[in-house]
Amino acid sequence: MSGTHDQSPATHAAEAHDAHEGPIKTPKQLIAAVFFAFVIPIAVLVLAANYVSSDVKPAAGSDITDAEAVAARIQPVGTIDLKDMSGPAVFRTGEEIFKAQCAACHATGTLGAPKFGDADAWAPRLKTGFDTLLHSALKGKGAMPPQGGGEASDYEIARAVVYMANNAGGKLEEPKAPVAASAASQ
Numbered sequence: 001m002s003g004t005h006d007q008s009p010a011t012h013a014a015e016a017h018d019a020h021e022g023p024i025k026t027p028k029q030l031i032a033a034v035f036f037a038f039v040i041p042i043a044v045l046v047l048a049a050n051y052v053s054s055d056v057k058p059a060a061g062s063d064i065t066d067a068e069a070v071a072a073r074i075q076p077v078g079t080i081d082l083k084d085m086s087g088p089a090v091f092r093t094g095e096e097i098f099k100a101q102c103a104a105c106h107a108t109g110t111l112g113a114p115k116f117g118d119a120d121a122w123a124p125r126l127k128t129g130f131d132t133l134l135h136s137a138l139k140g141k142g143a144m145p146p147q148g149g150g151e152a153s154d155y156e157i158a159r160a161v162v163y164m165a166n167n168a169g170g171k172l173e174e175p176k177a178p179v180a181a182s183a184a185s186q
């Protein structure tokens with residue numbers, strides 16, 4: 001009967017203190033509490049952040065990691081098209097244009113095109129003059145689409161006209177490059 005009442009005041013104080021201490025009583029519990037209070041929430045946050053940003057991560061084997069693709073993505077916003085700054089050196093010759101864009105019809109005379117090197121076919125056309133021929137080549141005529149259906153500068157088309165004409169008995173002058181012409185007039 002007297003067992004519990006025999007305790008010293010110090011033991012009573014310790015018991016009273018224990019009663020208000022909450023659930024953490026041993027170092028193990030403390031470690032567990034720290035784990036659940038900090039480590040798990042942080043792990044959850046890291047996983048959540050990972051999940052949200054997983055969209056922009058390149059998937060394995062995707063071409064986003066290609067050096068070229070990366071260069072394209074990090075290139076500066078403004079780019080310069082060097083084509084527009086080109087001097088006369090980059091113009092293709094009449095022969096090059098002919099082979100690339102005109103030969104399809106003019107090499108064989110397809111669709112009634114005056115055949116390359118056929119003086120008889122070209123003679124009546126040559127009489128109309130270079131300006132008329134050039135206008136036809138630039139704007140199209142009959143079955144011929146504008147610029148022969150290709151993409152070239154007017155100057156290149158002019159060179160192609162001269163190239164074809166002069167290979168069929170014409171004696172046209174090589175047209176002047178536009179840059180040289182504007183430089184000469186200044």
Ligand code: HEC
Pocket residue numbers: 097098101102103104105106110111112113114125128132133134136137141142143144145147148149150157160161164
């Ligand atoms: C799709 C076929 C085709 C292509 C490609 C083509 N031509 Fe022609 N070209 C023709 C035909 C068809 C004519 C005859 C048109 C007519 O007189 O009705 C012609 C006629 C011409 C004439 C004579 C025009 C005139 O006034 O009599 C010139 C010059 C000419 N072509 C230049 C070119 C040049 C330069 C190219 C390339 C840049 C080219 N052609 C590409 C079909 C073509």
